[in-house]
Amino acid sequence: MSAPAPHREAPPVPGPGARPVRWGVAIATVAVLVWAVQGTGISVGELVSGGAGARDLLGGFLSPDLSGEFLATVGGAIVQTTQISLAGLLLAAVVGLPFAVLLARNVDAPVPVRGLVRVTAAALRGVPDLLWALVFVAMIGPGPAAGTLAVAVHGAGMLAKLGAEQLEAVKPGPIEALRLTGANRTSVALLGVVPEARANVASVLLYQWECNVRTSTVLGFVGAGGVGQELAVSLKLFRYEELSTLVLAVLALILAVDLLSRLIRRRLGAVS
Template sequence: MNPRTGSFPANPSQDAVDERDDGKERLPTDLNQEPPGGGRAAVRYRRSKTRWLVLVIAIAAVVWSLDGTGVSFASLIEGWDNAREILAGLFPPQTDEELLRSVGKAVVETLQISIAALFFGTVMGLLLALLMAGNIGAPKWISLPARWVATVFRSVPELLWALVFVAAVGLGPAAGVYAISLHAAGLLAKLVSEQLEAVDVAPVEAVRLTGATRLATAVLAIVPQARNNIASLVLYQWECNIRSSAIIGFVGAGGIGQALGISMRLFRYEELATLMIALLLLVLVVDQISRFLRRRMGAATR
């Protein structure tokens, strides 16, 4: 008798069906049927198998790369005598007045290169990022070329850009500014566009429902949410510009890197040590300024 209807079921197995309908999992009556939870176990097994496969491939890639590049402790031991000779030549650093005056001039030039390149790179990078971000909604005939341009800018290293501009405008810091600006613009375009696309969609949709245009939606709902992260990226790019200016100086693009290249080619190791210390101090100062500005913007720095 069915307790809910007060009648006998037409089918003798109705009670059993009702009991199975109470929402509880029971072992299957068919031995060939997969037990409850078997699907989840299979998924976990496949995921575990995939992780082990990825780990094996990664280890094999590292071993293959080390073998192909000839990296080993033996090579370091063989080159220790040359390294010791260079390190010994770095001490004590040269500190005569004329050298310090020239080092100070190179440091100032490096700082100028980094700031000017940051300005041009940020302007171009933010413009490209606004055109690239999917939630901004720029037409494809604009967003796709912007993405291609940003890819070209960041794919070419600053050193190669510096060679191009040294050949175009001649030796000096102007070539360094142009070279770093293009690479910084491509990098910022990618990173900033990803920050714009990662914002909360609720405020964006709320502004769009008011009938706001794409530009107004970007200015009022998208950019304000990503503002702090964008500022942090720009400040980090400034630190990168300092280091990049030291590298492109080796090809005559001005700054402290150019002085470093001359000292290394002439084997003036004591002068080289002074330049390296000056570059280190410059990077540390810029890092502290960056941390201070990020702290003022609410970043959790210590």
């Protein structure tokens, strides 16, 4: 004889006032979205009037400038962007990874120290990297050094947060075993937490490098060097053929970095 089916309670029936509330929420949501769109000034007329400019831009993109002189300029800008991204990653790791260790709860750093590090890391990543670039351009002048420092400062805050999450995600067994042997906080961190999370931390570093490449491209628009600076010049002068070449070069760089990053992560066992 089969067991009786378990009794399931019927879902609660919405009260008589539920439907007006839902309609009110829906109307309010639509009103907010309409208000937001109107505030941006987007309209069909604006899009139609911009058709001529779009045709010029598209025509330039379909005929990139492949002259040897300009390709040499593009190559130098791509190399400089790569240097900014790598140097920024190095400086960010020097600051961000120790912060990540201190932030990780399973390291059990002193509460005042962890609180101070948390506030500092939040401040570093809370300020947009573009604003950091403007600050450093004002301090030391335009060029790749300003871009590198902007990428490094913002990246340190990101690595502190993401790295701490990876350190906290390790299996607790080996960590507890170390504590039972009488190991202090430093030993637990260096011999237990960090080795267990090294593959995932390396993956976070590679992800930050990918972000640095994209960020470095944008920072060039405010004078922080790299290919972004060349993009800004070509755009201001309406040299769409040069702009097309630069965009293609940036896409190639991003795809190459993404492929290399994925291969390294797979080698480390961080991805399947």
